[in-house]
Amino acid sequence: MDLHINGTDYTVAEGSGRLLVYTLRDELGLTGTKIGCAAGFCGACTVMVEGVARRSCLTPLAEVEGKSITTIEGLARRAEDGAWLLHPVQQAFVDAQVPQCGWCMSGQIMTAAAYLGQNPAPTEEELVAAMAENYCRCGCYHRIRRAVVAAAGQSVQAGSEEAA
Amino acid sequence: MSDKIAKAPEKVAGQPGRSRWRPTRRGFLIGAGIVAGGVALGYTYGVPWVRLQMAGIFDGAEGPPGSFPKEPWAWFEVLPDSRIRLYLMKVEMGQGVHTALAQVAAEELGIGWADLDVAQASTERDMGDSLMTSGSSSVTGLFEPLLAAAATFRSMLAGEAASLLGLPADQVVVAGRSFADSADAGRSVEFYTVATSRAEWEVPQEVTPLKRWQEYSVIGQSLPRVDIPAKVTGQAIYGMDARVEGMKYGAVVRPPTLVALPKSFQAGQAGEVEGVIQVVIADDFAGVVAESRAAAQAAVARIDATWDEGHRWQQAELEQLVTVGGSGGVVIQEVGDVSRWLGGEGTLTAEYRTPLAVHTPLEAQAALADVQPERVRVWCSTQGQGFVRGQVAKAIGVDEKIVEILPTYVGGGYGRKAGWEVAIEAARLSQAAGVPVHVGWTRAEEMRYGYFRPLTHHLLSGRVEKDGSLVAIEHRQASGDVAFDFLPPFMSAVMGADFGAYRGATIRYDVPNKRTVAYRRDMPLRTGWWRGLGLLPNTFAVESFVDELAHGAGMDPLAFRLRNLGDEGDSGRLKRVLQAAAELGEWGKPAPAGRARGIAATIDVGTPVAMVAEVSVDGGSGKVRVHKIAAAMDCGLVVNPDGAIAQVEGNIMWGVGSALIEELAVQDGQVVATNFDRYPLLTIQDAPEVAVVLVDSGDGKPRGVGEPPLGPVVPAIANAFFALTGRRIRQLPMNEARVKAALA
Numbered sequence: 001m002d003l004h005i006n007g008t009d010y011t012v013a014e015g016s017g018r019l020l021v022y023t024l025r026d027e028l029g030l031t032g033t034k035i036g037c038a039a040g041f042c043g044a045c046t047v048m049v050e051g052v053a054r055r056s057c058l059t060p061l062a063e064v065e066g067k068s069i070t071t072i073e074g075l076a077r078r079a080e081d082g083a084w085l086l087h088p089v090q091q092a093f094v095d096a097q098v099p100q101c102g103w104c105m106s107g108q109i110m111t112a113a114a115y116l117g118q119n120p121a122p123t124e125e126e127l128v129a130a131m132a133e134n135y136c137r138c139g140c141y142h143r144i145r146r147a148v149v150a151a152a153g154q155s156v157q158a159g160s161e162e163a164a
Numbered sequence: 165m166s167d168k169i170a171k172a173p174e175k176v177a178g179q180p181g182r183s184r185w186r187p188t189r190r191g192f193l194i195g196a197g198i199v200a201g202g203v204a205l206g207y208t209y210g211v212p213w214v215r216l217q218m219a220g221i222f223d224g225a226e227g228p229p230g231s232f233p234k235e236p237w238a239w240f241e242v243l244p245d246s247r248i249r250l251y252l253m254k255v256e257m258g259q260g261v262h263t264a265l266a267q268v269a270a271e272e273l274g275i276g277w278a279d280l281d282v283a284q285a286s287t288e289r290d291m292g293d294s295l296m297t298s299g300s301s302s303v304t305g306l307f308e309p310l311l312a313a314a315a316t317f318r319s320m321l322a323g324e325a326a327s328l329l330g331l332p333a334d335q336v337v338v339a340g341r342s343f344a345d346s347a348d349a350g351r352s353v354e355f356y357t358v359a360t361s362r363a364e365w366e367v368p369q370e371v372t373p374l375k376r377w378q379e380y381s382v383i384g385q386s387l388p389r390v391d392i393p394a395k396v397t398g399q400a401i402y403g404m405d406a407r408v409e410g411m412k413y414g415a416v417v418r419p420p421t422l423v424a425l426p427k428s429f430q431a432g433q434a435g436e437v438e439g440v441i442q443v444v445i446a447d448d449f450a451g452v453v454a455e456s457r458a459a460a461q462a463a464v465a466r467i468d469a470t471w472d473e474g475h476r477w478q479q480a481e482l483e484q485l486v487t488v489g490g491s492g493g494v495v496i497q498e499v500g501d502v503s504r505w506l507g508g509e510g511t512l513t514a515e516y517r518t519p520l521a522v523h524t525p526l527e528a529q530a531a532l533a534d535v536q537p538e539r540v541r542v543w544c545s546t547q548g549q550g551f552v553r554g555q556v557a558k559a560i561g562v563d564e565k566i567v568e569i570l571p572t573y574v575g576g577g578y579g580r581k582a583g584w585e586v587a588i589e590a591a592r593l594s595q596a597a598g599v600p601v602h603v604g605w606t607r608a609e610e611m612r613y614g615y616f617r618p619l620t621h622h623l624l625s626g627r628v629e630k631d632g633s634l635v636a637i638e639h640r641q642a643s644g645d646v647a648f649d650f651l652p653p654f655m656s657a658v659m660g661a662d663f664g665a666y667r668g669a670t671i672r673y674d675v676p677n678k679r680t681v682a683y684r685r686d687m688p689l690r691t692g693w694w695r696g697l698g699l700l701p702n703t704f705a706v707e708s709f710v711d712e713l714a715h716g717a718g719m720d721p722l723a724f725r726l727r728n729l730g731d732e733g734d735s736g737r738l739k740r741v742l743q744a745a746a747e748l749g750e751w752g753k754p755a756p757a758g759r760a761r762g763i764a765a766t767i768d769v770g771t772p773v774a775m776v777a778e779v780s781v782d783g784g785s786g787k788v789r790v791h792k793i794a795a796a797m798d799c800g801l802v803v804n805p806d807g808a809i810a811q812v813e814g815n816i817m818w819g820v821g822s823a824l825i826e827e828l829a830v831q832d833g834q835v836v837a838t839n840f841d842r843y844p845l846l847t848i849q850d851a852p853e854v855a856v857v858l859v860d861s862g863d864g865k866p867r868g869v870g871e872p873p874l875g876p877v878v879p880a881i882a883n884a885f886f887a888l889t890g891r892r893i894r895q896l897p898m899n900e901a902r903v904k905a906a907l908a
Contacts, residue, residue: 022457025405026456026457030398031398031404031407032398036607038606042526072396073397075397086397094392097392097806098392099389099392099395100260101577102391102394103402103575105395109396128849136526138576139813139815139818139851140817141817142851143810
């Protein structure tokens with residue numbers, strides 16, 4: 001079975017019922033995608049499939065065979081001089097010094113990147129709603145909000161947090 | 165600057181007792197020297213006296229005791245590219261400790277930030293008896309030893325560089341990764357050349373002078389965290405991510421009830437599952453090693469296990485069990501004589517309860533063990549690698565000396581990663597199968613089979629004079645264990661009450677008569693370390709009750725608190741954070757329509773924190789919304805202000821979840837929750853806006869940050885709820901059912 005991940009083709013064993021998260025982490029060594037609850041509640045395992053956020057813990061391989069899968073390892077790009085160019089969401093998470101333990105962060109970043117890819121000019125309320133199913137046990141929510149708003153190219157307007 | 169998990173250093177034979185330090189091709193390696201520590205306890209003055217003294221020590225402690233290496237080579241290594249690597253025994257679990265400690269080292273090394281590298285030390289490196297990464301103690305405990313080690317290291321290298329350059333020692337300066345002639349920058353020698361120029365080094369007898377704190381230039385800067393680039397690109401490696409060639413996956417049979425004891429295990433059909441390599445059966449343990457996690461978990465379910473299931477505990481029975489009263493109360497604070505003042509007319513009393521809760525870090529327990537006859541290595545998400553090492557050695561029957569624990573990044577600790585169960589499980593399976601085995605707990609295992617924040621019960625009485633001065637307060641509290649399950653039994657015999665359970669329980673206001681009594685309650689399930697230990701439940705009870713006393717006396721809750729705090733010492737510091745939080749939280753100004761504010765404060769590990777919460781409630785649904793929390797903290801000299809603020813923010817979110825939603829239910833002998841559907845966490849949509857101000861007491865001394873801000877969150881919310889509704893909720897969480905009942 002062929003999987004297209006981060007622009008690379010991988011051939012993995014047949015067995016279309018296997019879940020994407022385990023194939024990524026245990027078979028291919030792509031441990032940047034994390035596992036939290038294995039039941040779709042926490043969002044730690046979020047990846048993009050054809051640009052859409054998907055919970056890899058609920059995704060059988062059969063559903064993504066032949067499709068374009070992006071994980072956190074594939075979100076940044078190499079510049080011509082070999083330097084890493086972070087995705088704007090990654091850069092915003094660095095700028096706002098968001099992560100604490102970091103375990104949920106791949107999922108937070110993939111969720112935000114996928115959402116902004118489809119909704120380039122959301123309101124802050126829409127952004128927060130889009131992030132509402134990604135848990136952060138360390139409680140970095142204050143900074144996640146700041147970072148996703150910055151990534152969306154918005155400025156936090158006075159009073160908007162009150163309304164959200 | 166990068167932050168990486170270090171490979172185990174090669175061992176170098178050192179002569180015990182001598183300060184030796186040998187460079188090799190790799191740069192400096194370790195000499196000998198283990199720092200030992202211990203506590204001697206006496207019965208001379210009688211058990212109650214000892215208990216009261218120990219309570220004072222543990223309750224007021226600015227971080228637990230610990231000892232750290234004094235020898236610079238335990239901390240530092242010069243890399244071939246002349247960067248200097250700092251080894252740390254403290255693990256990075258998001259609290260920013262690697263960054264903060266690197267700043268401390270950089271301050272006295274005097275080298276550029278980019279020329280310093282941070283690495284996690286494995287247990288192979290002699291880093292002293294530093295207990296765990298816990299208790300908000302990493303920066304406070306390591307601050308002076310690390311400054312001294314860095315200064316000594318720099319002075320030794322500089323002295324040697326001077327000799328190589330033929331200059332007086334005071335004429336060499338750091339220039340990038342070299343020492344140079346201060347008069348001629350062209351004359352220089354790289355750090356690595358200096359470091360490899362000698363076979364043996366003697367540590368100078370005289371103490372290298374340290375900077376005055378007013379001169380610090382790296383300490384006090386909000387430098388970016390060293391671990392964040394790896395965490396936003398998926399490169400950071402945690403215990404759940406540990407991988408080695410040829411590794412397999414393990415899973416373990418779990419008991420059906422909280423108190424079940426195994427009667428027998430038999431392989432049953434487990435071996436028939438495709439991908440199973442070995443079914444491991446012992447008297448007290450059964451598990452499977454397989455080619456995949458799915459196969460291991462499927463096979464474990466097919467092991468035939470019989471159990472003595474024991475009593476099937478119910479929630480109400482547990483609450484009944486954890487109730488103040490009867491014998492066994494240990495006095496942990498005694499000032500004046502409360503009995504003269506409490507009990508009669510004018511005495512206010514109230515009762516509070518907090519529920520079981522579970523840490524449920526998003527990275528569940530995980531370890532990879534490679535057990536070989538001569539060498540055992542375990543990669544593990546742990547806050548206590550030294551404890552894991554001893555426990556693993558004991559469990560698999562080997563000498564501790566051959567066991568190396570390699571701590572990884574920790575995907576959420578909060579006290580839960582101070583355990584060692586998963587490391588033992590991986591090691592036992594690896595030992596049996598002869599291959600490296602990774603065990604990563606499922607969410608259900610994380611919810612049910614670790615340890616929990618205990619139930620607590622609190623009875624408070626107090627009396628206030630007409631002028632608003634507190635006359636007497638008594639706090640009697642009962643709790644399941646927090647620390648004792650992890651400590652030698654003599655500790656509980658001597659202390660009687662668990663210092664973890666009563667953290668935050670004593671009365672910190674200036675009251676002429678005050679008394680705190682702790683009742684230890686043995687629970688039929690494991691309870692243990694939690695962020696702040698007893699701080700959250702105790703501060704909820706005490707600071708809610710202080711609010712009740714204020715309202716009872718007809719006083720503004722802030723004015724009441726200030727009225728009962730002096731201006732000196734900790735009282736003055738507590739007063740100042742109350743004033744700062746009040747200003748930031750617009751105390752005294754009208755709240756927006758439909759909202760009200762509450763205030764609370766605490767002092768923990770020497771750090772006073774105060775918060776003002778602004779809440780509203782939806783009377784129909786019973787949902788409380790926390791709109792904003794303003795916090796003021798005095799953690800003294802701050803190494804990294806943005807990092808300290810991040811810890812306050814995280815504690816606030818943790819506290820809001822505990823205040824409003826978190827409760828671990830038990831039914832028919834088992835924890836109900838197996839996943840987040842039955843134990844939901846706070847989400848970004850319910851997260852409050854946060855504002856934080858750091859207040860510096862100006863004595864140049866750093867104090868703990870990781871836990872103290874958890875204290876005031878819950879009572880500030882509860883007090884705001886009272887201000888809004890006139891109703892007091894005295895049992896956590898303040899969920900929709902309780903709010904509706906309170907408003908009815």
